[in-house]
């Protein structure tokens with residue numbers, strides 16, 4: 001599991017470390033990491049460092065200081081370095097002095113805009129030290145014009161400028177980095193919203209913040225973590241001991257959601273799957289291993305329910321949801337089940353609040369249930385999780401999973417191909433099977449999201465796919481996460 005720390009936490013850690021390590025030493029460590037990574041990239045892309053051109057975009061604070069020191073270190077490797085000063089009156093004086101001592105050049109962005117533009121356009125690599133942890137709002141016009149002129153590689157110091165450090169949101173022009181070098185640990189801006197894409201490949205440099213950071217605010221599950229958590233049958237197991245998942249989804253007119261959700265439950269674990277609803281014939285035909293019945297009342301016992309995909313929001317759907325919520329077993333409520341919970345608040349009274357519930361809204365469903373998501377997706381998911389005492393999986397390019405006790409994990413997208421009709425039905429089936437296997441609901445949602453994303457990526461392989469193809473790739477995705485776990489054990 002990799003951690004992500006909110007900016008305030010990083011600031012706290014920084015203050016504690018400053019008590020024993022001078023600020024300048026910390027900055028030099030940070031800058032050295034930026035220089036090392038930049039030199040590696042230059043060597044990979046241009047075959048060397050000596051004589052290569054690097055431009056530094058230098059803003060008003062310590063982020064600019066990092067860039068200037070990185071430039072000084074690169075000078076020692078024979079790189080021609082030009083600092084473009086965006087705020088010459090507030091520039092980090094020691095960093096600038098170090099660069100000039102090392103033989104670097106400087107131009108002032110506003111004073112000599114043509115020279116500044118040329119330095120950036122001609123550079124093999126540009127280092128973005130415009131703004132870091134204190135960044136607010138998008139790039140300002142002078143910086144935007146320079147960033148537009150970049151033709152070479154772009155390395156962001158700490159965060160791509162223009163990305164909100166705590167939410168990853170972008171409200172206008174921003175840097176799109178090839179690589180971001182950050183310090184101590186990832187920040188939310190690297191893994192959420194547009195920031196997850198604009199950060200490029202993130203390198204975390206250890207500058208000695210270490211234990212001062214404490215427990216992370218958000219975690220990222222790696223394939224190896226997911227593989228280690230994925231339920232595996234033992235010799236003593238039979239079809240019942242691994243958990244029976246129930247699926248209440250679909251309609252006679254729209255059986256597809258039921259076929260996809262139930263199929264995902266079949267492929268997620270080797271426990272049994274029951275289906276109840278008007279699509280029983282279609283489900284049985286496609287998945288003969290599923291015990292399917294037309295009526296929820298005849299469904300038999302299960303260890304967890306998936307309810308909602310294709311259910312409809314009429315009286316029949318409402319009755320099914322009420323029945324499922326009353327069974328005292330974990331429930332994954334998706335799609336129309338969420339819409340019903342939003343439109344019919346009495347349904348909450350049926351549920352025993354001690355019974356785990358996983359809600360899997362996209363933004364519009366979330367808005368119906370708990371108000372607009374807004375730019376802070378983690379805060380929104382956390383708020384809803386606490387309010388409903390439920391795990392909330394907020395879908396998006398980066399999926400956020402919040403637990404009622406405040407734990408948050410995010411699942412980063414590998415691409416956008418899985419955003420296709422029926423894809424959510426598959427996700428809910430995976431979650432239901434993991435809940436039936438007895439997994440912690442927050443981890444169940446996170447592991448399902450990770451395997452779902454990987455399955456989409458494997459199935460797509462660079463071309464559009466439907467949800468059926470994603471579903472077929474689920475076994476391969478499970479094999480891969482298990483192999484990753486075995487390799488890291």
Ligand SMILES: NC(=O)C1=CN([C@@H]2O[C@H](COP(=O)(O)OP(=O)(O)OC[C@H]3O[C@@H](n4cnc5c(N)ncnc54)[C@H](OP(=O)(O)O)[C@@H]3O)[C@@H](O)[C@H]2O)[C@@H](O)CC1
Nearest residue numbers: 014026027030061062063131132133134135136137138158
């Ligand atoms: N944490 C650590 O352990 C370590 C941190 N280190 C480094 O320090 C960095 C944080 O430095 P920092 O606090 O000096 O502020 P920083 O981000 O450079 O901003 C400076 C000023 O920019 C302005 N500004 C705001 N938004 C803007 C925008 N959109 N576009 C343009 N300008 C904008 C705003 O001033 P304003 O113009 O609004 O008055 C703001 O005060 C951190 O990211 C890391 O690189 C390492 O050196 C060592 C270890």
Ligand SMILES: [K+]
Nearest residue numbers: 128131157159
């Ligand atoms: K930056």
